[in-house]
Amino acid sequence: MIHEDAPPMHVHVALVHHPVRNRHGEVIATAVTNLDIHDLARTGRTYDVHTTWMVTPLEQQRSLVERIVGHWRKGEGQTYNPIRAEAFARLGVAENIESVIENITEESGKRPLVVGTGAAVQENAITYEACRRQIASSTGSLLILFGTGWGLIDEVMDSCDLLLPGIEAVAGRNGYNHLSVRAAVAIILDRLLGNRVHDPP
Amino acid sequence: MIHEDAPPMHVHVALVHHPVRNRHGEVIATAVTNLDIHDLARTGRTYDVHTTWMVTPLEQQRSLVERIVGHWRKGEGQTYNPIRAEAFARLGVAENIESVIENITEESGKRPLVVGTGAAVQENAITYEACRRQIASSTGSLLILFGTGWGLIDEVMDSCDLLLPGIEAVAGRNGYNHLSVRAAVAIILDRLLGNRVHDPP
Numbered sequence: 277m278i279h280e281d282a283p284p285m286h287v288h289v290a291l292v293h294h295p296v297r298n299r300h301g302e303v304i305a306t307a308v309t310n311l312d313i314h315d316l317a318r319t320g321r322t323y324d325v326h327t328t329w330m331v332t333p334l335e336q337q338r339s340l341v342e343r344i345v346g347h348w349r350k351g352e353g354q355t356y357n358p359i360r361a362e363a364f365a366r367l368g369v370a371e372n373i374e375s376v377i378e379n380i381t382e383e384s385g386k387r388p389l390v391v392g393t394g395a396a397v398q399e400n401a402i403t404y405e406a407c408r409r410q411i412a413s414s415t416g417s418l419l420i421l422f423g424t425g426w427g428l429i430d431e432v433m434d435s436c437d438l439l440l441p442g443i444e445a446v447a448g449r450n451g452y453n454h455l456s457v458r459a460a461v462a463i464i465l466d467r468l469l470g471n472r473v474h475d476p477p
Numbered sequence: 478m479i480h481e482d483a484p485p486m487h488v489h490v491a492l493v494h495h496p497v498r499n500r501h502g503e504v505i506a507t508a509v510t511n512l513d514i515h516d517l518a519r520t521g522r523t524y525d526v527h528t529t530w531m532v533t534p535l536e537q538q539r540s541l542v543e544r545i546v547g548h549w550r551k552g553e554g555q556t557y558n559p560i561r562a563e564a565f566a567r568l569g570v571a572e573n574i575e576s577v578i579e580n581i582t583e584e585s586g587k588r589p590l591v592v593g594t595g596a597a598v599q600e601n602a603i604t605y606e607a608c609r610r611q612i613a614s615s616t617g618s619l620l621i622l623f624g625t626g627w628g629l630i631d632e633v634m635d636s637c638d639l640l641l642p643g644i645e646a647v648a649g650r651n652g653y654n655h656l657s658v659r660a661a662v663a664i665i666l667d668r669l670l671g672n673r674v675h676d677p678p
Contacts, residue, residue, distance in 0.1 A: 299558075311512055315657045322644070322653050322660075357500075359655050443523070444672040452523050454560050456516045459523075459663035462656065463671070466664045471645040 285410070286326040286417040287469065288388060289461060290376050291316055293332040295432060296425040306424040308337045313344055313367070314360075315458040321363040323465040326417070329368045329376045341369045373421065373432065380417050388417035392436035393464060394427045395453050401441040404467040411468055420464065422457050440464065486611070487527040487618040488670065489589060490662060491577050492517055494533040496633060497626040507625040509538045514545055514568065515561075516659040522564040524666040527618070530569040530577045542570045574622065574633065581618050589618035593637035594665060595628045596654050602642040605668040612669055621665065623658055641665065 291312060294305035308330055320328035330341045347353045348364035370376045373390075380388045391407065411418060421428060421436065433439065442453055443463055455463070492513060495506035509531055521529035531542045548554045549565035571577045574591075581589045592608065612619060622629060622637065634640065643654055644664055656664070 315660060318655050318657055319660045322656050324653075359653075362653065363655065443667070452525075452560075452563065454519050454564065455523050455663065456519055456659070458657070458659055459516060459520045462660035462663045463667045466644070466667060467671075470664070470668075 284412050285389075285414050286384065287323075287411060287465075288327050288329065288376070288380060288417060288419040289316065289320055289325050289465070290329040290331050290370070290373060290419060290421050291457065291461075292373060292421055292423050292428060292432070293330070293334075293337070293425075294372075295429045296423045297427055297429055298425055301426070303429055304425060305332060305334055308332055308341055310344060312424075312458060313341060314363075316461055317363040317367050318360070319458075319462050319465060321366055323469045325366065325465065327366055327368045327380075329370050331370050331373060331376060333371055338369050338371065341367075345369070376419065380419060384417050386416050388419040389438065390436045391418060391420045391438045391440060392428060392433045393420060393422055393440050393460065394433060395442045395455070395460075396427075397433070397439050397442050401439045404440065404464075407438065407440060408468050420468075422461055422464075424457055485613050486590075486615050487585065488524075488612060488666075489528050489530065489577070489581060489618060489620040490517065490521055490526050490666070491530040491532050491571070491574060491620060491622050492658065492662075493574060493622055493624050493629060493633070494531070494535075494538070494626075495573075496630045497624045498628055498630055499626055502627070504630055505626060506533060506535060509533055509542055511545060513625075513659060514542060515564075517662055518564040518568050519561070520659075520663050520666060522567055524670045526567065526666065528567055528569045528581075530571050532571050532574060532577060534572055539570050539572065542568075546570070577620065581620060585618050587617050589620040590638045591636070592619060592621045593629060593634045593640045594621060594623055594661065595634060595640075596643045596656070596661075597628075598634070598640050598643050602640045605641065605665075608639065608641060609669050621669075623662055623665075625658055 293308055295303050296306060298304045316328050332338055345364050345367050348361045354361040377388060443460060494509055496504050497507060499505045517529050533539055546565050546568050549562045555562040578589060
């Protein structure tokens with residue numbers, strides 16, 4: 277049941293650069309890219325995500341993200357493109373997933389529900405519709421983890437409270453699922469938070 | 478009514494680099510980026526798009542796209558990453574929108590239904606659900622146009638057979654809609670073609 281007067285959950289997104297797998301299944305730290313920062317900031321702001329976290333254990337990479345964020349929040353970027361600056365107002369940087377969880381817990385007073393995503397996830401996954409209903413009908417925070425490279429390692433997936441199924445193409449027509457993480461974040465946020473006012477229920 | 482034995486429409490996507498607007502409303506040609514090619518090829522292949530077209534009047538840019546596509550289809554890319562190569566098998570290059578339409582008409586024997594997209598479109602737009610039903614229940618081809626830069630010019634939008642509404646965030650919670658074209662393509666293809674097997678109707 278949806279309580280009209282209760283606020284929906286705060287949704288957080290984390291783009292995880294470690295621990296993730298490479299194409300050989302090895303655990304690596306991927307490089308943060310400027311384009312991921314921009315695309316995720318814009319998508320997150322559009323879907324009213326509370327904070328989009330860039331997660332990397334590499335201090336140099338965290339400094340790089342902070343410099344880019346600073347440029348857009350307070351520097352020349354703010355004057356050049358205030359719309360982009362607005363997206364960057366909701367960007368966070370963290371050393372690891374646990375530190376994101378601690379930060380949210382500290383701010384909100386309650387541990388977030390942690391949701392794992394991956395191209396191959398099917399077992400034990402909840403449906404997008406069930407997750408959407410939970411966001412609309414609960415309070416507290418939801419943290420959605422996205423892995424770069426070849427995806428989050430099993431230990432991270434196992435530690436999640438919930439898993440979302442992999443994004444499938446049209447049933448029976450295709451067997452290919454190799455989206456960029458930028459596309460996956462956009463699709464999943466739209467499935468969980470997108471406005472359906474134009475569509476019949 | 479959906480005819481089980483009739484094939485659904487072939488969906489084509491065109492990423493238009495001209496004629497589009499810049500931030501001042503002037504008509505320009507944007508530069509093709511390597512990342513747009515990769516992201517759209519992967520998203521298009523995942524959603525079983527017939528062909529993803531890169532549209533630019535600049536010959537040098539078309540040559541660049543063809544070189545990149547060749548690298549992945551037949552060159553070192555094919556050996557390095559056959560999954561990526563598969564996505565590139567469905568990439569096309571064209572000088573302008575009319576030439577994409579001619580090409581589809583020639584191949585399929587029938588002019589495609591041309592669909593315009595834009596962040597601000599609301600008037601005269603059909604719903605995503607109606608467009609989804611049309612794809613599932615019709616034959617022939619559907620060509621969805623996406624503008625780079627600040628979007629397709631009015632003359633192009635006016636010439637479209639159908640318009641899709643702008644992607645809105647959660648109703649009543651937000652007023653920001655500045656997605657990257659990569660995110661917009663992913664979200665719109667998921668709304669029109671995404672598998673809903675996990676979700677109740």
